[in-house]
Amino acid sequence: KAGVTQTPRYLIKTRGQQVTLSCSPISGHRSVSWYQQTPGQGLQFLFEYFSETQRNKGNFPGRFSGRQFSNSRSEMNVSTLELGDSALYLCASSRSQGALNNEQFFGPGTRLTVL
């Protein structure tokens, strides 16, 4: 079965712009989590969506937001882009909520560059 897909794979934006990233989970998976990966901070959790509701949130400013649709696809939005938002954004899906006793499957990521 198809894995987690993320679009676009690469994106270049300028400061002040906004961006929307998309994630399609594995079929049958209802939970989608988003992570940011940078060389300095490593992998950091952004938020998790399950059944169209945000269930958990990391320590990121309100410029970072997301949503989940009824088909479990998720989008992540970053407004008023800053240079420090340049990162690899990873999406992970799982069958049920949370990562406690539950394997998360990661997509290949979207590489965002902010100029």
Place this chain on the structure above:
Amino acid sequence: DAKTTQPNSMESNEEEPVHLPCNHSTISGTDYIHWYRQLPSQGPEYVIHGLTSNVNNRMASLAIAEDRKSSTLILHRATLRDAAVYYCILINAGGTSYGKLTFGQGTILTVHP
């Protein structure tokens, strides 16, 4: 949340076993121990997880100390494809870590041919 400590790097030869240690001395009784790995230019990949008993799957084995203050990920025969960053992560049912993976720095595993 309980923290994990892993060596920054380890090296192994191909086809030899690899034991990747993880210390978690402040682990609570409801913390699950998860291992993920990230190959170069890819997203992280689930390896294995457990609570109290040792676990085996097709990729690896997880050995958990009796007091649960440490665990070891065992790759029985390392291949070049196993070269990756390995993350040991604790997830608690009732704590703030529920529902998310908190990645540390991990262990960079180098496998020599």
